[in-house]
Structure formats: C-alpha cells, structure tokens
Amino acid sequence: xxxxxxxxxxxxxxxxxxxxxxxxxxxxxxxxxxxxxxxxxxxxxxxxxxxxxxxxxxxxxxxxxxxxxxxxxxxxxxxxxxxxxxxxxxxxxxxxxxxxxxxxxxxxxxxxxxxxxxxxxxxxxxxxxxxxxxxxxxxxxxxxxxxxxxxxxxxxxxxxxxxxxxxxxxxxxxxxxxxxxxxxxxxxxxxxxxxxxxxxxxxxxxxxxxxxxxxxxxxxxxxxxxxxxxxxxxxxxxxxxxxxxxxxxxxxxxxxxxxxxxx
Numbered sequence: 001x002x003x004x005x006x007x008x009x010x011x012x013x014x015x016x017x018x019x020x021x022x023x024x025x026x027x028x029x030x031x032x033x034x035x036x037x038x039x040x041x042x043x044x045x046x047x048x049x050x051x052x053x054x055x056x057x058x059x060x061x062x063x064x065x066x067x068x069x070x071x072x073x074x075x076x077x078x079x080x081x082x083x084x085x086x087x088x089x090x091x092x093x094x095x096x097x098x099x100x101x102x103x104x105x106x107x108x109x110x111x112x113x114x115x116x117x118x119x120x121x122x123x124x125x126x127x128x129x130x131x132x133x134x135x136x137x138x139x140x141x142x143x144x145x146x147x148x149x150x151x152x153x154x155x156x157x158x159x160x161x162x163x164x165x166x167x168x169x170x171x172x173x174x175x176x177x178x179x180x181x182x183x184x185x186x187x188x189x190x191x192x193x194x195x196x197x198x199x200x201x202x203x204x205x206x207x208x209x210x211x212x213x214x215x216x217x218x219x220x221x222x223x224x225x226x227x228x229x230x231x232x233x234x235x236x237x238x239x240x241x242x243x244x245x246x247x248x249x250x251x252x253x254x255x256x257x258x259x260x261x262x263x
Contacts, residue, residue, distance in 0.1 A: 001233035004260045007201045008154045008177050008223055010241040010253075012232060016122060016155060022226045023120050023154075024101040027217060031105065031118075031206065034215040038109035039208060046134055047099050098124060098131065105208065115184075115208055116148040118217075126158025139163060148184040148207040152219065153177055154195070157243055164190040176249055179219070183207045195219075197249045198256075237262040 003009040012019050024043055031041040103118040117138070124131030142149045143163075151162045154177050160166045162180045169178075169192055177195035179202060193202040201219035208215065227233075237257050245253055257263040 002224060003227045003232070004237065004257060004262055005197070005253075007195065007197060007199050007220065009227060009232075009235075010156065010176075010197065010245060011235045011237065012223075012227065013155050013157070014242050015230070015232070018230060019226050020120055020122055021101060022230065023222055024103060026222045026225055027118065027120075028103050030217065030222070031103070031215065035105065035208070036212060038107060039105055039115060039212075040108055042104045042106055043101055044104050045099050045101050046138075100124070100131070105206075107209070114142075114145065114147045116150065116206060117142050118150040118206070119152065121151060121153040121155060121161070123155050123157035126153075126155070126161055132161065136161060143182070143187055146184045146187075149182045150204065150206060150217075151178075151180045151182075152204070153179070154201075154219075154223070156245075164192065176246070177201075179204055181205065181207065185210050197245070198252055 003012075028041045028043050035041060100122060102120070104114050105116040105118070106112040107115055119125075119135075119138075121135070122131070125135040126132065139149065139161075149163060153160065153162060156176065160178065162178060163182045164180050166174065173192045173194050175194050175196040177197070179193035179195055181191040181193075181204065183189065183191075184207070191205070193204060195201055201223060203216050203218045203220075205214040206217050244250075254263065
C-alpha cells in the first residue's frame with residue numbers, strides 16, 4: 001500500500017528519526033548515479049545533545065527494564081557477596097546524543113572541495129537548542145565558503161529556519177512544506193519550490209559547479225520509498241497527525257481520507 005497523500009504524508013513525521021535517515025541515504029544513492037566525474041555524493045553526520053525535549057519530540061529511553069524468568073534454584077553465595085559494597089553517587093545524564101545526516105557533493109578532483117550541501121531539516125533544527133544553533137552555523141559556513149545550499153523542510157514542528165525568512169516568501173509559495181535552493185554563485189537569489197500537503201512533492205534542481213548542468217532530485221519517489229520500505233501501511237489515519245494540521249489543511253485531509261475509506 002502507498003501513502004494516501006499525494007505528497008508528503010504528515011503521519012510520517014511521528015517517525016521522522018527513521019524517515020530522515022532513509023531520505024538522506026536514498027537521495028545520496030540517486031545523486032551518485034547522476035553526478036558527473038569527479039563529483040561524488042557523501043553522507044555526513046553531525047552529533048549533538050538536546051538538553052530539553054521540544055514539544056512533539058519522540059523520547060528514546062536510556063534504560064530498558066526487562067523481566068527475566070526466575071532461576072530454578074538459588075545461586076550459591078560467593079565469597080564476594082560477604083563484602084560490604086560502597087554506595088555510588090547516581091548521576092543522571094541528559095538525553096542521548098542525536099545523530100543527524102546530510103549530503104555533501106564534493107569535487108574529488110580538487111581535494112574534495114564541497115560544492116553543494118543538501119539538508120533535510122528535522123524538528124531539532126527548528127526548535128531552540130544546540131541542534132538549531134549548529135544548523136544555523138552550518139548555513140553561515142556554507143554561504144561563506146561559496147557553496148550551494150539545498151534546504152528541504154518536510155516537517156511542521158518548530159519555526160522555519162531556511163535561508164529565506166518566511167515573510168520574504170510570496171503567499172503563493174507559503175506551503176505546508178518548503179524547499180529552498182541558494183546557489184553559491186548567486187548568494188542573493190533564493191529559489192523556492194512549492195510543497196503543499198495536497199500536491200506532489202517537487203523535482204528539485206540541484207546546483208553543482210558553475211560549468212555543470214543541474215541534476216534533478218525527485219522528492220516524491222524518495223518519500224514513497226520511505227513509506228513502502230518502512231512498512232508504514234498500518235498508520236492510524238483515523239486519528240490526527242502529530243503535530244496537528246493547520247486549519248487550512250485539516251478539512252482537505254479529512255475529506256480525502258474519508259473518500260479513500262481510511263476514516
């Protein structure tokens with residue numbers, strides 16, 4: 001079964017940690033077949049710790065409690081059991097480190113110079129904290145280096161932190177999701193793609209070196225592949241997605257799901 005949504009499925013956002021990883025890997029695989037030599041697509045990672053869990057974030061436990069079967073007989077006491085043990089100081093750690101993937105297109109013929117960076121934004125990039133700080137720092141570094149930046153925002157949690165502020169985007173392109181491209185050779189121009197809830201995700205033109213033609217990255221097949229390979233065909237479409245849809249999208253989504261017999 002494929003997702004009932006024509007574009008991004010908002011119910012996948014609950015599983016964004018896995019979906020994000022799949023999108024990065026699948027995109028890198030597609031780009032690798034399209035890039036001219038000596039350009040290569042490399043999957044990179046950044047690691048950070050969130051000190052506070054933002055709203056709607058899934059929590060991954062640090063401790064798992066399991067029940068084991070009782071032993072048939074009491075174990076023989078060892079001499080060590082007679083020793084008086086010291087009481088340790090208990091130190092509670094913050095949340096586990098998060099790993100976030102992104103794609104860098106590098107020029108192997110010039111010492112692996114970074115040509116283009118492709119980011120699939122996560123809620124941690126859009127909520128206050130170290131994740132957002134690291135992402136904004138990356139934005140500045142890419143621009144300062146004269147590389148191109150492709151930002152693909154398929155989540156609704158948090159505020160938009162794309163290179164182009166939301167108020168600068170014309171109303172016709174202020175869609176549920178957003179894609180922006182900022183070319184290294186034209187840092188003062190940002191290309192904006194529509195990504196509405198009720199429409200197919202766009203095919204994005206990925207810029208390379210100024211002497212190269214753009215290569216296409218079709219987002220819809222990538223999301224479809226995430227849905228199918230992740231076996232998300234048992235999602236409960238009778239409930240509301242997390243986070244809830246905006247009022248402008250709620251009526252359309254409800255009518256569409258009812259028409260397909262999912263509500």
